[in-house]
């Protein structure tokens with residue numbers, strides 16, 4: 346396959362690209378390398394990809410309207426690119442910061458998605474996969490299933506993803522585009538996002554720094570290992586038709602239990618600074634994964650303790666620079 350992957354220097358997309366390349370596919374990656382978090386981490390992930398001869402990279406912003414024309418030229422795809430699919434993982438992610446700068450979230454997550462859908466239409470790309478999020482379920486009843494209402498979200502981030510989902514459904518019905526909306530649940534693993542709990546806790550506990558805990562730690566997340574999510578994303582690319590699919594671990598764990606797992610893994614005790622719960626954070630997430638099982642033949646393989654151990658191993662191997670990532 347020939348696949349365009351957006352956000353390729355990002356945490357999840359870099360693993361999607363790596364697995365596609367390992368399977369012998371040709372990957373065109375774009376990213377705008379923004380400074381939402383330390384760009385050294387994005388460059389480190391890119392370096393792992395650029396060693397593959399089947400990987401082409403361009404620094405491009407999907408929210409620019411010029412993406413449709415000059416983007417294509419820069420990627421040297423030609424006027425009929427012959428792509429088998431687009432996987433849109435580029436996004437402003439992170440729930441809390443979306444309450445500070447909702448505009449940036451909207452321009453990438455909504456306008457960026459619109460540009461890519463137009464790109465699929467203009468260049469006859471048969472398949473579009475969108476990375477969406479469990480945040481669209483808000484504080485709905487757990488476990489979350491795909492037919493549940495998603496109208497009551499708690500953050501501009503979740504609202505932007507909901508808007509992107511609706512755009513995807515619209516293009517699906519208007520232009521018979523095969524689409525898949527994947528709702529990911531708290532993804533973690535090596536070279537993970539530094540604003541997320543697993544990375545933050547490993548770094549701070551190992552270095553003897555305090556960790557900030559929002560609320561009392563009883564809130565639960567359905568932590569899902571990055572390669573499981575990347576594999577599910579590639580399976581979704583191969584599916585015809587349209588659909589919405591949860592990719593979660595179906596095994597929610599409290600943040601307190603996560604801290605205990607990291608402590609055990611590192612043999613060190615956490616110093617905890619408690620803060621009030623953030624109003625944009627949901628209480629609990631938990632994925633029902635019957636659809637992923639039946640439609641993709643997908644089940645998560647890596648349990649939380651094993652996944653945390655792999656993430657910690659990565660941190661220790663890269664500590665000389667990763668320890669200064671906030």
Ligand SMILES: NC(=O)c1ccc[n+]([C@@H]2O[C@H](COP(=O)([O-])OP(=O)(O)OC[C@H]3O[C@@H](n4cnc5c(N)ncnc54)[C@H](O)[C@@H]3O)[C@@H](O)[C@H]2O)c1
Nearest residue numbers: 352354355356357376377379406407435436478529531532
């Ligand atoms: N990590 C999770 O737990 C999680 C959970 C649910 C959904 N998601 C979704 O999965 C996707 C990937 O998330 P991630 O955790 O890897 O985040 P990430 O921030 O590591 O990756 C996103 C990448 O997109 C790039 N990007 C942002 N705006 C762009 C633009 N306008 N043009 C081009 N590139 C741009 C960033 O530079 C970054 O490299 C996102 O769509 C996110 O919303 C992630």
